[in-house]
Amino acid sequence: MPNSASADQTPEVSVVLPVYNEEGAIADLVAEIATAFQGTPHEIVVVDDGSTDQTRSILQGLKSTYPQLRPFTHAQNAGQSRAIRSGVEKAAAPIIVTLDGDGQNPPHDAPKLVERLKLAPDLGMVQGRRAKRQDNASKRWASRLANGVRKRLLNDGSDDSGCGLKAIRRDVFLNLPYFDHMHRYMAALVVREGLLVAFEDVDHRHRTTGTSKYTNLGRLFAALSDLVGVMWLRSRRRQHGQVHEL
Ligand SMILES: Nc1nc2c(ncn2[C@@H]2O[C@H](COP(=O)(O)OP(=O)(O)OP(=O)(O)O)[C@@H](O)[C@H]2O)c(=O)[nH]1
Numbered sequence: 061m062p063n064s065a066s067a068d069q070t071p072e073v074s075v076v077l078p079v080y081n082e083e084g085a086i087a088d089l090v091a092e093i094a095t096a097f098q099g100t101p102h103e104i105v106v107v108d109d110g111s112t113d114q115t116r117s118i119l120q121g122l123k124s125t126y127p128q129l130r131p132f133t134h135a136q137n138a139g140q141s142r143a144i145r146s147g148v149e150k151a152a153a154p155i156i157v158t159l160d161g162d163g164q165n166p167p168h169d170a171p172k173l174v175e176r177l178k179l180a181p182d183l184g185m186v187q188g189r190r191a192k193r194q195d196n197a198s199k200r201w202a203s204r205l206a207n208g209v210r211k212r213l214l215n216d217g218s219d220d221s222g223c224g225l226k227a228i229r230r231d232v233f234l235n236l237p238y239f240d241h242m243h244r245y246m247a248a249l250v251v252r253e254g255l256l257v258a259f260e261d262v263d264h265r266h267r268t269t270g271t272s273k274y275t276n277l278g279r280l281f282a283a284l285s286d287l288v289g290v291m292w293l294r295s296r297r298r299q300h301g302q303v304h305e306l
């Protein structure tokens with residue numbers, strides 16, 4: 061479904077994909093996103109984070125088929141959170157959808173997150189929750205441990221902070237503090253801004269191409285060490301209520 065949005069229409073939704081060496085997944089994923097948002101003016105902002113495979117040339121080739129595709133590239137690898145942020149900075153729509161670039165988050169779930177966000181002005185973000193996770197046992201175990209500790213300490217209501225599929229208001233995202241791996245703490249950071257976060261069950265698929273970019277231990281270590289930083293950020297929050305012009 062290539063022409064689901066014309067390039068000169070202002071998009072309502074910007075789908076932001078961080079990708080690093082995902083040459084086997086990217087073409088099908090772009091096609092699935094275009095189908096999922098057919099009928100909604102949208103753009104697909106892909107941030108290639110210094111890939112060393114064919115990801116970049118495949119993206120260049122896809123531009124003629126998908127006018128709504130806007131690929132960007134980092135000069136050097138800077139991580140998933142930085143790539144998401146670069147994509148949101150470039151995005152033109154007020155609503156952002158993020159999802160993993162390896163195809164593990166089926167795009168057909170994304171429009172329902174967007175609809176929920178649109179209907180509730182007090183919601184800053186709608187986060188996906190992988191109801192039936194398609195990962196191996198060691199990864200599910202490591203994730204359960206990290207999610208349990210984080211939820212208890214941050215009380216952010218999230219059972220699955222690592223789910224890549226989220227819909228968030230662009231202005232809210234750009235107010236969040238940036239640090240490497242902050243994408244795992246989005247719910248707590250949005251709540252810190254005084255906004256609500258809702259959760260929706262979404263599908264999840266096995267990775268069928270490419271390789272994992274994280275090890276279980278590396279992911280767990282990063283998540284737990286950043287937890288201390290996020291607890292500090294939370295403790296330094298002060299709310300001002302509404303700002304009135306005098
Ligand atoms: N931009 C960017 N994206 C990254 C980087 N590392 C991972 N990603 C992307 O972040 C997403 C999640 O990474 P994955 O390796 O799939 O992590 P995972 O889903 O926990 O692991 P698998 O189940 O093995 O796929 C994918 O779209 C990756 O391409 C990075 O350094 N930069």
Ligand SMILES: [Mg+2]
Nearest residue numbers: 160162164267
């Ligand atoms: Mg993955």
